[in-house]
Amino acid sequence: MTRGHTDPTRTDDVEGRPDGSAHAGPEVWDANARAWTRAVREQRIASRAAGTDATLLTTLTRLAPGRLLDAGCGEGWLIRALRQHMPNCWALGIDGAPALIVAARAADPNGCYHLLTYDALAAQDWRADPVLAERLADPVDVVVFNYALFDRDIRPTLRAARALLAPGGAVVIQTLPPCASGAEGWRTEEFTEFGEASWVPMTWYARSRAAWESALADAGLVSRTEQAPTPDALSLLLVAQAM
Numbered sequence: 123m124t125r126g127h128t129d130p131t132r133t134d135d136v137e138g139r140p141d142g143s144a145h146a147g148p149e150v151w152d153a154n155a156r157a158w159t160r161a162v163r164e165q166r167i168a169s170r171a172a173g174t175d176a177t178l179l180t181t182l183t184r185l186a187p188g189r190l191l192d193a194g195c196g197e198g199w200l201i202r203a204l205r206q207h208m209p210n211c212w213a214l215g216i217d218g219a220p221a222l223i224v225a226a227r228a229a230d231p232n233g234c235y236h237l238l239t240y241d242a243l244a245a246q247d248w249r250a251d252p253v254l255a256e257r258l259a260d261p262v263d264v265v266v267f268n269y270a271l272f273d274r275d276i277r278p279t280l281r282a283a284r285a286l287l288a289p290g291g292a293v294v295i296q297t298l299p300p301c302a303s304g305a306e307g308w309r310t311e312e313f314t315e316f317g318e319a320s321w322v323p324m325t326w327y328a329r330s331r332a333a334w335e336s337a338l339a340d341a342g343l344v345s346r347t348e349q350a351p352t353p354d355a356l357s358l359l360l361v362a363q364a365m
């Protein structure tokens with residue numbers, strides 16, 4: 123997911139996810155797991171190389187969390203990078219795509235990666251898993267979503283993230299640049315920039331800056347600081363804390 127390779131055509135702007143083969147959930151990421159893992163690890167995503175990875179790491183280093191949850195961790199690059207940048211930070215990755223959790227564990231056998239959808243996080247299903255229940259028994263200082271919030275209604279996920287925060291903790295969101303106010307709606311990502319034929323298209327919900335703030339507020343969060351990753355605004359980076 124980067125700026126500049128999305129079809130700006132809205133596919134649906136009424137209720138819920140669009141119908142059809144393209145969808146926003148982790149199922150599409152499971153289908154794309156092999157291609158996505160190659161794209162990340164072979165640095166085929168231009169905006170990441172141009173600065174969004176580095177800015178996220180700078181932001182997290184500044185926050186200096188002792189405990190971090192990487193929500194929608196994908197193949198796990200961030201947790202592997204954090205180990206180098208912040209060796210004292212304990213990190214747990216969750217993702218709803220089984221094949222990406224397998225890839226994350228294979229690349230980092232000593233890391234903590236668990237299969238968990240946002241719905242299951244919000245429903246607190248993780249409490250029934252003894253390992254996850256123990257690992258999430260204490261609050262975390264940061265919950266980070268790096269290009270990992272694509273649904274139209276992200277409020278339950280944000281509420282669940284907030285509930286996991288220690289006092290003074292932060293929800294860090296890096297995402298695509300916001301659309302103009304009034305232009306919110308579903309878009310389709312074809313992944314054509316990455317040069318493999320096997321991608322399953324994905325829909326994602328574009329929101330304005332005001333819509334991001336509204337979703338945060340509904341979850342009891344407010345963005346206190348914002349750091350533009352690069353001068354040409356490759357992404358939106360929000361650092362939100364409890365109101």
Ligand SMILES: C[S@@+](CC[C@H](N)C(=O)[O-])C[C@H]1O[C@@H](n2cnc3c(N)ncnc32)[C@H](O)[C@@H]1O
Nearest residue numbers: 148151194195196217218219239240268269270
């Ligand atoms: C663009 S990838 C980003 C992965 C990773 N954060 C990174 O920076 O490379 C989006 C990730 O969000 C996960 N995801 C999307 N919707 C999810 C959901 N409802 N529950 C759990 N994971 C989800 C996908 O499975 C995928 O791994």
